[in-house]
Amino acid sequence: MTRFHEAEVTPGQGLAYAVATLGGIGRLRPAPGSWGSAVVLPAVLLGPHACLGLAGLVTAAGFWATRRMLGDDTTADPSWVVVDEGAGQLLALAALPAGSGFYGVLLAFLLFRAFDITKPGPVGWADRQHGARGVMLDDLIAGALAAALVLLARAILPEGLL
Structure with missing residues (x-):
């Protein structure tokens, strides 16, 4: 399979497509990546350990789904794939x-969206990787950088502000 298009979803790829689009969120326009980021925001109510655990589960599912959907097209990073966000x-x-x-x-x-869109330093490097690794890794690094800055802000700003 080369240059996968959303219209090419086969019956056996339904679950992978649902995971890759976060249940169809990736089809929303404009800015599907921002929608994919926004849909997980309520998870903050569960606390940091739950968010970290969910990040691990979504990452594992995302690697599986993107490999399944993109096949041997190692250059594809379609906008409808938002599990990485x-x-x-x-x-x-x-x-x-x-x-x-x-x-x-x-x-x-x-912060996450800024790092994901501008792709500074290691985020840009990861974005240039191929296949599921490139699709997922740039967003994971952007998330880690955003987390580091959030932790820094929490240390500097008055308690309770964030």
């Missing part, structure tokens, strides 16, 4: 305490 955003949310307020969630969301 979900996994990266969950990593960023793991830096927040349980029940974080609006500003903490907003900061984690904006």
Whole structure:
């Protein structure tokens, strides 16, 4: 299979497609990546350990789904694949305490999206990797960088602000 298109979903790929699109979120326009990031934001209510665990599960499912959907097309990173955004955003949310307020969630969301869109340094390197590794890894690194900055902000800003 080369240059996979969304219209080419075969009956055996239904589950992989559902995972890759986070249940169809990847079909929303505009900015499917932002929708994929936003859909996991309520997970912050579960606390940092749950967000980290969910990030691991979504990452594993994302590697499986993208490999299954993209096959041997190692250059594809279709916009409708948003499981990578979900996994990266969950990593960023793991830096927040349980029940974080609006500003903490907003900061984690904006930092993650900024790193994912601009692809600085290691995020850009990961984005240039091929296959499922490239699809997933850039968002995981963007999420880790966002988490690091959220933790730094929590250390600097007055307690309870984030």
